Amino acid sequence: MKVLKEIRDRRSTRKYLDKQVSHEDILSVLEAARLAPSGSNTQPWRFIVVTSQDTKEKIVQADHNQKWMLSAPVFIVCVADISCRIPDSDAMLIDETEACHELKQIIRDTAVAVENILLQATHMGLASCWTGWYEQKEMKAILNIPSDKYVVGVVTLGYGDEKPTPRKRKDLEEIVSFEQWELTR
């Protein structure tokens, strides 16, 4: 099947070369995120580019101490901003326990933008990994992110120093049915 090369070739890379990513290349992956679709074109995504060793270490500690992350020269912290949908959200504390529908919408839209980052990175010969093993409260404190935001992921970015083999996926038959739901649970 003729699947888009970048979708086929993207891997979660957990080992990076000691080589910087140019500012221009960082802006290119963010440009790909910027062009993502979103509900009512609300564009709830926000990004923090982190290259400082000190901040990276704090992020890694919060992100379940995944030491391999530190080999990546750049972290992109991907944030969903509910104020795009709830104008008076300032006083809200948005975390893992929040139920509101708007949170589901901004996570959905920001996830789309993050996928664009991963595909654009692949397109440019860069490696990446989407991580998300932290608590909202802890991650937000490190980066001064207001309480009404939600951190959808931390993407590591750099030049890969490994070639991960593709991970196994369910067969199409396990995830697709026709005309109505006929899948096993």
Add this chain to the structure above:
Amino acid sequence: MKVLKEIRDRRSTRKYLDKQVSHEDILSVLEAARLAPSGSNTQPWRFIVVTSQDTKEKIVQADHNQKWMLSAPVFIVCVADISCRIPDSDAMLIDETEACHELKQIIRDTAVAVENILLQATHMGLASCWTGWYEQKEMKAILNIPSDKYVVGVVTLGYGDEKPTPRKRKDLEEIVSFEQWELTR
């Protein structure tokens, strides 16, 4: 900037030619979804391909009666399955009001797979639009989707009969900061 062509060219298309999409091409866009990354490789996405006029009409009615949808020959109903993360979810009623963290995770992952569908469609010269203006309860009833699933979107797919101009996006300065949160709310 050298942004991936498919990311740059994707549009939300709301007018389609009266021309069928081949079964093979439908499988190709689903293959792109199948290859998406997901937390712990859980792959919580499920898809229902709908081409029956009767079912399409019911879906459109539930999806805020957006009549333009009916011009598309194919609908792909994109579903997130929480049983990938909560094995005993059978008795759960997952809808807009559900708070659990696992729902946020499966919406996130399924949104990524949906973006792959849109980009793969663009890659193949197909047009698409991600819609999501319905209530969970109503959409699930139409397609016999169990109560513990969450419908992340209905994607229309076909050959476009319009060339939508790009919609305005926020500038990078409005969505990106460096080292810490320094964006206006």
